[in-house]
Amino acid sequence: xxxxxLMDFDKAIELFEPVLGFExxxxxxxxTKMFSSAPNPAAPGADAGEPNTMVTxxxxxxPGSLPVVNEQAIRFSISLGLALGCDIAPSxxxxxxxxxxxxxxxxxxxxxxxxxxAHDGAVEVELPNGRTVRVEIExxxxxxxxxxxxxxxxxxxxxxxxxYSLVDYNRAGVPLVEIVTKMISGAExxxxxxxxxxxxxxxxxxxxxxISEARMERGNLRCDANVSxxxxxxxxxGTRTETKNVNSxxxxxxxxxxxxxxxxxxxxxxxxxxxxxxxxxxxxxxxSAGRPKSDADDYRYFxxxxxxxxEPSAAxxxxxxxxxxxxxxxxxxxxxxxxxxxxLEFQDVVNSGLLVEVESxxxxxxxxxxxxxxxxxxxxxxxxxxxxxxxSLVSPSDVAALVSLVESGELTDRLARQVLEGVIAGEGSxxxxxxxxxxxxxxxxxxxxxxxxxxxxxxxxxxxKIRDGKVQAAGxxxxxxxxxxxxxxxxxxxxxxxxERATGSAAER
Amino acid sequence: xxxxxxxxxxxxxxxxxxxxARIALTPxxxxxLTGELxxxxxSIAKVSEVATPDVPATSHPIRLANVFRxxxxxxxxTVEQALxxxxxxxxxxxxxxxxxxxxQ
Numbered sequence: 001x002x003x004x005x006l007m008d009f010d011k012a013i014e015l016f017e018p019v020l021g022f023e024x025x026x027x028x029x030x031x032t033k034m035f036s037s038a039p040n041p042a043a044p045g046a047d048a049g050e051p052n053t054m055v056t057x058x059x060x061x062x063p064g065s066l067p068v069v070n071e072q073a074i075r076f077s078i079s080l081g082l083a084l085g086c087d088i089a090p091s092x093x094x095x096x097x098x099x100x101x102x103x104x105x106x107x108x109x110x111x112x113x114x115x116x117x118a119h120d121g122a123v124e125v126e127l128p129n130g131r132t133v134r135v136e137i138e139x140x141x142x143x144x145x146x147x148x149x150x151x152x153x154x155x156x157x158x159x160x161x162x163x164y165s166l167v168d169y170n171r172a173g174v175p176l177v178e179i180v181t182k183m184i185s186g187a188e189x190x191x192x193x194x195x196x197x198x199x200x201x202x203x204x205x206x207x208x209x210x211i212s213e214a215r216m217e218r219g220n221l222r223c224d225a226n227v228s229x230x231x232x233x234x235x236x237x238g239t240r241t242e243t244k245n246v247n248s249x250x251x252x253x254x255x256x257x258x259x260x261x262x263x264x265x266x267x268x269x270x271x272x273x274x275x276x277x278x279x280x281x282x283x284x285x286x287x288s289a290g291r292p293k294s295d296a297d298d299y300r301y302f303x304x305x306x307x308x309x310x311e312p313s314a315a316x317x318x319x320x321x322x323x324x325x326x327x328x329x330x331x332x333x334x335x336x337x338x339x340x341x342x343x344l345e346f347q348d349v350v351n352s353g354l355l356v357e358v359e360s361x362x363x364x365x366x367x368x369x370x371x372x373x374x375x376x377x378x379x380x381x382x383x384x385x386x387x388x389x390x391x392s393l394v395s396p397s398d399v400a401a402l403v404s405l406v407e408s409g410e411l412t413d414r415l416a417r418q419v420l421e422g423v424i425a426g427e428g429s430x431x432x433x434x435x436x437x438x439x440x441x442x443x444x445x446x447x448x449x450x451x452x453x454x455x456x457x458x459x460x461x462x463x464x465k466i467r468d469g470k471v472q473a474a475g476x477x478x479x480x481x482x483x484x485x486x487x488x489x490x491x492x493x494x495x496x497x498x499x500e501r502a503t504g505s506a507a508e509r
Numbered sequence: 510x511x512x513x514x515x516x517x518x519x520x521x522x523x524x525x526x527x528x529x530a531r532i533a534l535t536p537x538x539x540x541x542l543t544g545e546l547x548x549x550x551x552s553i554a555k556v557s558e559v560a561t562p563d564v565p566a567t568s569h570p571i572r573l574a575n576v577f578r579x580x581x582x583x584x585x586x587t588v589e590q591a592l593x594x595x596x597x598x599x600x601x602x603x604x605x606x607x608x609x610x611x612x613q
Contacts, residue, residue, distance in 0.1 A: 037583030
């Protein structure tokens with residue numbers, strides 16, 4: 001689909017009411033998988049691992065192997081349900097979702113069907129313009145993640161035309177909670193921003209609970225976005241599409257905007273929307289048709305005979321409820337006060353989805369103002385340029401270390417930006433980059449004075465000018481010294497030294 | 510299967526199930542299975558005759574719940590063990606036919 005076939009967004013909203021729905025998958029960061037004692041690649045500090053090294057007979061669906069539920073995953077799921085304002089089911093059960101596809105070796109996924117662990121909740125989502133939207137949660141259920149397929153052959157490397165597929169089952173069995181919203185209407189023009197803000201809110205909640213690493217670029221948090229358009233005044237719901245593979249906050253917003261514009265153009269031209277899965281393409285900012293919703297969605301769910309019901313006691317639920325972190329809205333109020341930000345400064349952080357990053361950076365020792373400056377400034381700029389989320393570029397502890405180097409005078413802002421580049425390029429911690437690239441500020445006054453003398457010798461009239469009160473003339477010397485020092489000098493200190501020299505020389509006369 | 514007692518399953522349903530399970534069946538096989546699976550369904554259906562709405566479905570003979578495992582990593586298979594039953598492998602991964610479908 002070319003952009004020519006898109007309707008202008010404002011026009012689309014004028015003609016149609018967008019109705020949204022989200023399914024967010026959260027990988028829990030337990031030490032082991034949902035139903036087996038294999039190490040969890042989504043655990044803190046873990047990675048995807050070498051192929052098929054984090055598997056047990058259960059992960060491979062080998063005959064005779066039996067699943068056993070991870071108690072910590074149950075506790076995490078209940079905590080998440082409670083944080084989403086859900087009721088926790090006194091009894092819930094696992095079910096088999098049957099489908100024949102090699103990302104799970106059993107030919108079924110253990111999930112929950114008609115008896116999810118949590119249901120009927122709501123979260124308050126704050127939009128960039130200050131509006132708050134209540135998003136109702138239909139259910140949150142537990143399931144296992146699937147293995148990772150790599151399609152080989154074919155022209156594009158995508159599944160169409162692939163010759164064969166390679167399977168790594170390390171991810172098979174990672175504990176997941178799927179959060180399903182009710183239909184969200186009334187978002188109107190704010191629909192794309194609401195989508196981003198909703199996923200950001202879920203991310204903030206799971207991070208605050210400490211139950212997921214929540215790195216979207218690693219697939220710890222994944223969003224499927226449903227969009228349909230209802231012609232204004234028709235009172236009829238439109239046909240929905242489900243866009244998958246949306247793996248950054250920024251893409252969630254873009255994907256919703258694109259789907260609204262695409263569907264509006266088709267409907268306005270008298271066409272019909274096909275109920276289908278659509279794939280999001282980060283590079284082109286478009287979606288393309290996947291498989292139609294059809295017979296393939298016939299999953300023949302039935303209760304999982306290898307597992308027993310989960311019946312959390314009221315005491316357990318209350319224990320977990322009392323341990324919940326403060327609700328996001330209260331947390332935002334508290335942080336704003338603690339950091340002393342203006343409304344605008346704080347909104348800037350929230351809208352950029354950087355609250356967690358700034359908070360963690362402050363916790364790691366940086367001042368709130370510096371933490372905000374780096375995240376919403378240089379880091380956000382680079383992230384935007386590379387079309388990635390800022391949080392994927394650098395860790396809060398590295399940002400705090402960088403800020404500390406600037407505050408101690410070891411780096412100027414300019415040098416710090418170069419250090420940041422190095423950290424993002426994977427050259428190590430800020431201290432490592434300073435060391436490797438030799439980026440320390442020249443804080444040796446002797447070296448600076450030598451450079452100043454050289455610059456003054458080249459422009460002998462400058463001292464006179466300064467003495468005559470034309471202080472701005474010092475700029476030429478400062479420029480020359482900074483150049484001689486390859487930028488690795490503190491300009492404020494150079495200025496001080498130049499002025500000292502001028503006045504000092506005056507006193508000698 | 511007599512004409513007065515038609516199979517509770519028709520050929521189209523069997524073809525649909527075969528398609529879901531990615532099993533290629535000939536028309537003869539579909540016809541044969543429609544009859545055979547019908548008998549099984551009828552036998553199982555006997556249970557419904559005694560089930561009443563106030564009796565919850567039983568998934569386990571003994572009333573048990575909350576059987577959990579502590580979140581402690583255990584032994585894993587080696588790559589060689591994991592792949593020992595693979596019909597085909599490519600490096601340390603399972604090699605399977607490309608299937609037009611997608612991750613769920």
